[in-house]
Amino acid sequence: MIAIRRLLFDGGVVAVVVAAGLLMGADALLNVPQPLQRLPKAVDPQWMSILKQFRSEENWRHQVLWWWLALPPTAAAVFARRRHPMTAFALAVLGSVAHVLSPALPHLPVDLVAALTLYGVAARTADRRASLAVLSAAQAGVYGLALTAMSSLIGDRFGKYTLVEPPGPFPFLQQDDVLLTAASQALVPALLLAVAWMAGDRARTHQAHLATLRERAADLAREQEQRTALAVAAERGRIARELHDVVAHGLSVMVVQAQGGRAALDRHPERTGTALDSVITTGRASLAEMRRLLSLVRQDLGADDPARAPQPGLAALPELVDRVRAGGTPVAFTVVGEPLTLPAAVELSAYRIVQEALTNSIKHAGPGSRCAVDLEFSCGELRIRVRDSGGPGLDGTAPPAAPGNGLRGIAERVAALGGTLHAGPSGGGFEVRTTLPVEALA
Template structure:
């Protein structure tokens, strides 16, 4: 006869449920297995032998409620089912309560600690039913007050054992959550450290670009000037060559220091002994003097009350001025004049670099470069802005507004 489809679904569901019960709930160490074996053996020897001496052949049931406790940690649901089944046989056979019945309490505790929550609730219900069955069988001839007293006492014992197991389960889950959270925080910290190192190396790469671009711009201008002055003014040509040499050596030294930082596996900010160039506002006069020696006329003005700036803000201002002067050398053309202005306002530093040359928009160039993008990125890190473009009437202008107070998350 063909079985209905519902029968097959029910059979499959029952098979899956039993498979889940029979499967080990957790990985148990060898030490825990040895402890479970010793505990079950000790309980079986002590209470099992006591049950045999007390009940004779019926005492075998007491042994049957103790021996399965070896697997109480790996198969708590199966152990509780087995022990409860033996207890039911004890009730049906009319055997008295015996020492081996302590196995019921141990199995109930095990399922409340190691079993699934739904099976733990079922086990509590089975324990409550067992209290009613035991009271009805073993205290049926007693006074009703004694029956109620025993029912309450046995019920409190069963519920107390289950509650202790639930509390241990909850505490274990809480500890496991704390451990997982700590592990997650450690993983997040490692990721943030790697990201910080990556960002630092990217920033150093931009520093190298600025150093090389600025140094090469000066060297190219000096080389062109020396070439034209070689015949008419040998002394001027020698001076240009000397400037080229000094600029090249300085740029090479600074670049080597930065490349040394890129070779480090640790975050450079965490090692104060690593050499790291950090120019700031105080380095601007030297920068402007080098540009003047390259043949560019530069006026330098400071208004407002100068103040000490955070390292990041000072470095940002320096690089913006450096990039502005580099662009002037590249694009402004011969005879251009440049003005660098610093205005220390109440809430922000304003950096202005202007020239009266032909402007970057008309200067011939095969490589537009990344100077303006780099300036804006630097300014945004410091919470500021950069505006750049041709001036009305000719020339080019770069205006950077950098607030003194860094935004949240800004690094110095």
């Protein structure tokens, strides 16, 4: 749409310029100046001036024809001014020179084409000094053309006194008068060129400012995309840790309960049903939690995502402990200090730390071990301690020396909150001890 509007505008300018040039040229051909009837030709100032310039009526007509030949380059300058501003300005200057050197024609709209193309030079030339140099050269050319035109009207040379030829009773002009007259003739075109250059330079500055704003907007958009990508990656990492905690804990509890049920099948059959019911309950809870987490991975993780169910916190720890107890592992749970309402991130991390520590105890200590979970609320800190009495592990082997993904996930959670972690053997068993800096919510 913009290109069509520009094409229509340029076409309209060219139509006006060509039509005016043809019509005024035709008028000049049809209305050659004639001498005054009341005076002889030898003393008619207008007729003698025409003879001085054109030598004959035929030369008058030839200048009009030459001017018509200069119209096509001028029209081409209008169309080329946006893509090739320097070339367009050069073509417009040729048309203006042809007009100035053809006094047979009056002022034409074509005289404005030079200013129009100079606007394009100033608006589309990145180097401001280059366009300013073009303006200076153009203004010097305007004065030079005016001086040339005046000298042709007055005489062939400058002297102390320059008289119009042939001799007659005409007023004479001094050299200083010629210079001042030429300067006055060049004033309006020079001002027109200056105004066109200033308008074009202002347009160039405005476009450069808009380009800078667009570049900044693009940078901000890219930065926002990078932040979003990092947030998504961090969120998925968090979900991966949560998924590991849920699956590892659920499967560990189910294995312990299944082993207990198998052991009780022969000696205490009535306990087998209880163990199997616990396996079913734990499996369903773990499956529901895993589905919720996987739904988050499949979606865009928006703030209003309905899959974001409330996360477990400190209030859910008694239920977690009961599930572990139901699996056959005795767990002592104590809370020291006044429980506080903590930020959701702290409560979730505390829950997952206890869950993963209990899972490690079940896996590596095995049946017959005892666990203890201690929470202590103090000034600005939440201390968590999970320990077990030790054992051969679920498969009857000793615990591995290298830490697994569980301890690595605990370390990441503690580091994210700026806390401290200690995990290692203690009293024949294993102990996980963390300190989380907290700030109670009002």
